[in-house]
Amino acid sequence: xxxxxxxxxxxxxxxxxxxxxxxxxxxxxxxxxxxxxxxxxxxxxxxxxxxxxxxxxxxxxxxxxxxxxxxxxxxxxxxxxxxxxxxxxxxxxxxxxxxxxxxxxxxxxxxxxxxxxxxxxxxxxxxxxxxxxxxxxxxxxxxxxxxxxxxxxxxxxxxxxxxxxxxxxxxxxxxxxxxxxxxxxxxxxxxxxxxxxxxxxxxxxxxxxxxxxxxxxxxxxxxxxxxxxxxxxxxxxxxxxxxxxxxxxxxxxxxxxxxxxxxxxxxxxxxxxxxxxxxxxxxxxxxxxxxxxxxxxxxxxxxxxxxxxxxxxxxxxxxxxxxxxxxxxxxxxxxxxxxxxxxxxxxxxxxxxxxxxxxxxxxxxxxxxxxxxxxxxxxxxxxxxxxxxxxxxxxxxxxxxxxxxxxxxxxxxxxxxxxxxxxxxxxxxxxxxxxxxxxxxxxxxxxxxxxxxxxxxxxxxxxxxxxxxxxxxxxxxxxxxxxxxxxxxxxxxxxxxxxxxxxxxxxxxxxxxxxxxxxxxxxxxxxxxxxxxxxxxxxxxxxxxxxxxxxxxxxxxxxxxxxxxxxxxxxxxxxxxxxxxxxxxxxxxxxxxxxxxxxxxxxxxxxxxxxxxxxxxxxxxxxxxxxxxxxxxxxxxxxxxxxxxxxxxxxxxxxxxxxxxxxxxxxxxxxxxxxxxxxxxxxxxxxxxxxxxxxxxxxxxxxxxxxxxxxxxxxxxxxxxxxxxxxxxxxxxxxxxxxxxxxxxxxxxxxxxxxxxxxxxxxxxxxxxxxxxxxxxxxxxxxxxxxxxxxxxxxxxxxxxxxxxxxxxxxxxxxxxxxxxxxxxxxxxxxxxxxxxxxxxxxxxxxxxxxxxxxxxxxxxxxxxxxxxxxxxxxxxxxxxxxxxxxxxxxxxxxxxxxxxxxxxxxxxxxxxxxxxxxxxxxxxxxxxxx
Numbered sequence: 001x002x003x004x005x006x007x008x009x010x011x012x013x014x015x016x017x018x019x020x021x022x023x024x025x026x027x028x029x030x031x032x033x034x035x036x037x038x039x040x041x042x043x044x045x046x047x048x049x050x051x052x053x054x055x056x057x058x059x060x061x062x063x064x065x066x067x068x069x070x071x072x073x074x075x076x077x078x079x080x081x082x083x084x085x086x087x088x089x090x091x092x093x094x095x096x097x098x099x100x101x102x103x104x105x106x107x108x109x110x111x112x113x114x115x116x117x118x119x120x121x122x123x124x125x126x127x128x129x130x131x132x133x134x135x136x137x138x139x140x141x142x143x144x145x146x147x148x149x150x151x152x153x154x155x156x157x158x159x160x161x162x163x164x165x166x167x168x169x170x171x172x173x174x175x176x177x178x179x180x181x182x183x184x185x186x187x188x189x190x191x192x193x194x195x196x197x198x199x200x201x202x203x204x205x206x207x208x209x210x211x212x213x214x215x216x217x218x219x220x221x222x223x224x225x226x227x228x229x230x231x232x233x234x235x236x237x238x239x240x241x242x243x244x245x246x247x248x249x250x251x252x253x254x255x256x257x258x259x260x261x262x263x264x265x266x267x268x269x270x271x272x273x274x275x276x277x278x279x280x281x282x283x284x285x286x287x288x289x290x291x292x293x294x295x296x297x298x299x300x301x302x303x304x305x306x307x308x309x310x311x312x313x314x315x316x317x318x319x320x321x322x323x324x325x326x327x328x329x330x331x332x333x334x335x336x337x338x339x340x341x342x343x344x345x346x347x348x349x350x351x352x353x354x355x356x357x358x359x360x361x362x363x364x365x366x367x368x369x370x371x372x373x374x375x376x377x378x379x380x381x382x383x384x385x386x387x388x389x390x391x392x393x394x395x396x397x398x399x400x401x402x403x404x405x406x407x408x409x410x411x412x413x414x415x416x417x418x419x420x421x422x423x424x425x426x427x428x429x430x431x432x433x434x435x436x437x438x439x440x441x442x443x444x445x446x447x448x449x450x451x452x453x454x455x456x457x458x459x460x461x462x463x464x465x466x467x468x469x470x471x472x473x474x475x476x477x478x479x480x481x482x483x484x485x486x487x488x489x490x491x492x493x494x495x496x497x498x499x500x501x502x503x504x505x506x507x508x509x510x511x512x513x514x515x516x517x518x519x520x521x522x523x524x525x526x527x528x529x530x531x532x533x534x535x536x537x538x539x540x541x542x543x544x545x546x547x548x549x550x551x552x553x554x555x556x557x558x559x560x561x562x563x564x565x566x567x568x569x570x571x572x573x574x575x576x577x578x579x580x581x582x583x584x585x586x587x588x589x590x591x592x593x594x595x596x597x598x599x600x601x602x603x604x605x606x607x608x609x610x611x612x613x614x615x616x617x618x619x620x621x622x623x624x625x626x627x628x629x630x631x632x633x634x635x636x637x638x639x640x641x642x643x644x645x646x647x648x649x650x651x652x653x654x655x656x657x658x659x660x661x662x663x664x665x666x667x668x669x670x671x672x673x674x675x676x677x678x679x680x681x682x683x684x685x686x687x688x689x690x691x692x693x694x695x696x697x698x699x700x701x702x703x704x705x706x707x708x709x710x711x712x713x714x715x716x717x718x719x720x721x722x723x724x725x726x727x728x729x730x731x732x733x734x735x736x737x738x739x740x741x742x743x744x745x746x747x748x749x750x751x752x753x754x755x756x757x758x759x760x761x762x763x764x765x766x767x768x769x770x771x772x773x774x775x776x777x778x779x780x781x782x783x784x785x786x787x788x789x790x791x792x793x794x795x796x797x798x799x800x801x802x803x804x805x806x807x808x809x810x811x812x813x814x815x816x817x818x819x820x821x822x823x824x825x826x827x828x829x830x831x832x833x834x835x836x837x838x839x840x841x842x843x844x845x846x847x848x849x850x851x852x853x854x855x856x857x858x859x860x861x862x863x864x865x866x867x868x869x870x871x872x873x874x875x876x877x878x879x880x881x882x883x884x885x886x887x888x889x890x891x892x893x894x895x896x897x898x899x900x901x902x903x904x905x906x907x908x909x910x911x912x913x914x915x916x917x918x919x920x921x922x923x924x925x926x927x928x929x930x931x
Contacts, residue, residue: 059110183281187281217297220302224298226410228295236414292498330374339364418495597631601631629658680766
């Protein structure tokens with residue numbers, strides 16, 4: 001049986017030492033216990049004693065005896081064992097003189113230590129591999145490695161490599177076929193026919209029905225919302241959710257769905273029947289939740305970016321238009337009141353002034369008709385006691401009723417909403433809404449009056465031209481939709497079939513499951529079952545921080561209080577160390593220039609990162625020169641140049657067809673994340689990187705980029721994207737070893753604080769940071785509280801906007817990630833990166849080069865220092881911009897809160913750069929150099 005699915009490293013390392021064992025491995029596998037020492041010392045010849053002990057350790061670590069070739073045993077192993085037996089390491093050469101001795105020793109170790117031959121444990125190995133195939137998405141290479149580990153751990157001697165590869169391939173194929181059959185048997189015939197019809201292209205259409213259902217909404221308007229709900233209705237109407245799949249692990253269903261979502265209809269049509277049915281079933285069940293989520297995403301964007309903002313702008317315009325009229329009316333009323341105040345309450349004879357006389361005085365100043373007109377204007381513009389300042393934009397919103405009228409009934413019929421107690425009134429009003437708006441007249445008593453508050457009351461119950469006792473349908477519809485929008489965001493109302501918009505409480509442990517998991521969870525978080533002590537600890541820390549801040553204010557010249565707000569003095573540029581310019585020039589001269597493709601291929605070869613790019617079906621890549629294709633695609637996406645510059649028709653690995661195939665089958669978020677994890681580990685192994693830091697300090701910051709295609713997750717921001725463009729934010733986390741740990745794409749320009757925990761907990765690799773440094777965009781009260789209870793983690797937000805902070809939180813300041821240096825000129829934030837955009841490359845940080853996790857681009861800067869600012873050749877600093885913004889720490893000296901022990905220490909966002917500069921200077925002129 002050939003071993004074509006194994007990598008070259010797996011074949012060469014099977015049953016052999018991949019490298020010299022580490023000190024920990026020597027202690028674990030080659031430290032002789034009492035029985036092994038006694039048995040080894042019972043051998044007469046020193047060579048036999050040493051050889052027996054080496055074989056004893058080798059089978060424990062590798063699962064095989066090195067009986068055929070003793071030269072594969074590393075010298076470090078021989079020396080380590082020889083020291084324990086008090087023999088010379090050179091004696092091991094004589095151990096190979098008599099071959100029979102080696103086999104006899106191997107048989108003795110097998111019997112004494114309880115090792116079994118593979119044939120005796122084959123059934124157990126098959127059961128283990130079958131369980132892994134059934135419950136996970138591991139490919140054949142990972143299954144092979146797990147089988148090897150299982151054999152070693154269970155003291156089973158490794159068989160020949162072809163024997164084990166044959167077993168893995170057979171078991172994997174059998175278990176996959178069993179899974180496909182089980183799902184196919186659960187699918188009714190009608191559903192099977194309906195799903196297969198999805199692979200057909202309807203007459204007059206250009207794509208299959210499956211492709212139509214897989215395509216999410218892209219545009220934001222009322223008709224698109226109707227189409228999104230129709231899509232969710234079509235998917236739900238297939239009835240895949242009625243098929244019981246509880247016996248199949250969720251991971252396998254997710255893997256089948258991923259393959260179905262990423263493969264073209266002809267590819268799915270050519271699959272074996274049972275696999276085709278299983279894949280389509282998983283795909284449709286996945287679409288049932290994603291289609292509902294997509295529809296509610298669109299509703300959220302429609303309300304938040306189209307209806308409410310536009311109505312707000314119209315409301316402001318109406319206010320501005322009414323302002324001159326209101327000023328005139330207010331002036332007339334002021335004259336009337338002034339005339340009344342100037343009128344004496346009584347005559348000289350003591351007779352009280354009559355109302356007629358008072359009105360006569362007022363009418364001399366303002367005619368009664370003009371005064372009545374002025375009062376009418378004020379009553380129209382100024383809200384009443386039960387009203388609010390939102391009357392204008394709510395009235396403008398009601399004029400957009402045609403936008404939402406078409407999808408309200410579909411929204412209620414298609415989406416199965418649920419609610420907690422707080423959202424129950426909203427859900428009740430929503431379910432009644434389709435029946436109410438279908439009538440010609442809507443009685444005021446039929447609406448949910450508790451939801452109609454503030455300025456909504458006047459618009460709903462007292463709309464101009466409305467009949468007495470009737471409610472305005474348009475105003476009431478928007479009132480309910482506005483409450484629904486807020487309730488959905490708080491998850492007081494949720495979609496039962498949704499994932500992102502589903503009930504977050506549904507996945508929480510409860511009852512006996514929580515009681516059994518509670519000790520483990522609390523221990524992992526370092527918390528007690530009762531929160532009183534922990535809250536008291538945090539309250540004490542906050543109290544101490546306040547006193548520390550107050551005590552330091554009188555003597556801190558950099559801090560002042562203006563109009564009740566804390567303010568810091570401006571920072572000027574920090575002086576560079578005296579030798580730094582010369583050393584930077586020297587370092588630049590030492591660095592060779594290479595092209596991006598050359599560097600990327602070199603990094604890929606050193607780290608093996610392309611092995612992380614597995615096929616959507618779970619299979620490992622088997623193409624020739626697969627690494628070249630992957631690197632070409634990563635380069636085209638990172639530089640945003642498309643495929644044309646990297647396509648080479650005369651190179652099989654770089655043809656357009658090959659690149660499109662690899663792009664569709666191998667490049668996706670999880671494989672890019674896995675590759676980045678390999679880069680993080682490779683970076684940690686570099687000596688100079690370990691001198692920069694231990695990876696326990698991280699910096700989180702966001703980079704805005706324009707989105708030139710239709711997307712629900714892009715938003716308008718004139719400040720960042722201009723008036724006509726939409727964009728998103730790439731929130732990335734970089735550690736003090738100058739590697740991006742991962743990140744998330746933030747829709748539009750929402751505050752980073754809503755997503756910073758997602759970025760930290762979902763990082764691609766590396767140790768968990770103990771200190772996270774951000775600017776104030778990543779700060780919020782809730783996030784600060786979550787960081788406070790998270791074990792070993794601290795969030796010292798930057799002091800860029802100290803005055804805007806809440807009074808109950810004063811964090812230790814710092815700024816954005818190391819290397820985040822931007823040119824003084826504005827406008828480059830609105831551009832996309834291109835191959836020749838030197839200024840744009842300078843603006844983008846080395847860790848946020850693309851909306852994908854292409855953090856490896858930071859490595860380019862080490863070799864192309866002239867084009868990309870980096871730690872050796874930073875970009876030109878704008879005049880007045882501090883090189884080390886961490887001096888804010890010194891400005892707020894005495895203003896940093898003291899957190900409980902074990903929460904980590906405050907860090908500097910520029911600390912990594914500062915440490916690297918000190919390291920470079922020390923390398924250049926000795927450890928005592930201070931610049």
